[in-house]
Amino acid sequence: MSETHEDTNLAAALVGLSHHVLHLFADAGRAHDLTQQQAELVCAVIVRGRVGMSELGRALHMEKSALSNLVDRAEKRDLVTRTRDPHDRRATWVELTPEGARLAEATHDDVTARIKGLVEGLSGQDRAHLTGVLTQLRDAAQG
Template sequence: MTSRNETPSPAAPLPGGGPHDLVDALAQLSFLVHNTLAEISGRHDLSIIQTRLLGVLRDREPTMQQLGRLLGLDKSSISGLVDRAQRRGLVVRTASATDRRSVQVSITDAGRHLVEQASTQFAEQIESAVAPLSGAERRLLSQLAARIVSADAHHRGIDLRTTTDR
């Protein structure tokens, strides 16, 4: 067992070990990422889903329907989320130039400033978390994570490409 200030060796298995090492390791990693995001969101008086909303809007201007798919939310939930962000001056709704029945959502300068601050803090904490990995291990982890996310998005029919030139 390691003390509070000791870092286990990179080869050390997680407590519990056994046939589910990959599942356990990914679950623990997801908890670390989720808790980090929750902490940083809270510093900016945002929920995790509000932070995710602003993150999505950094480089795209989706319709409400597309936004719901990207965030995994139903129509009423996405409407409430966007309403709250709009009241805070973080996003705006505009009529779609291509489909009058659709409404697009875009980030405001205030929203962009807020998400850039949160993103910088998040990146710093995640960089610290992966500090025990070599550069090659970090690149491999990044590539593998990107493949998993891309495959999942493809499976769910979600296009992860950006829709603006920002």
């Protein structure tokens, strides 16, 4: 197999797997009456503790206006709260409510468990290697 052809296979496998992984948020969220985007939002907040709108936009790859709307709806559903940063009054911090934290934890655990189930067919060596490579790729992508 040529290198180019193999890269094409790599790309196809990565795209198919990415679809599957993000769909896990839809599945896990549905169990708690959260949309996929709401599930991604609360999981992104819980792993960061407290997070600004800009960082959240980068993490979720959303325009600031789309994120503002998403946070609006999440706030109405008592999942998150907004607070102003007193040191830079332009900035907003997003935090989970107790209810949001409860759903976020359940959803995050569910997604993580599903991913663990997905990779359990791999050898420990393959998993360790995969973790290193994926981390490197993700950091390169976000860098």
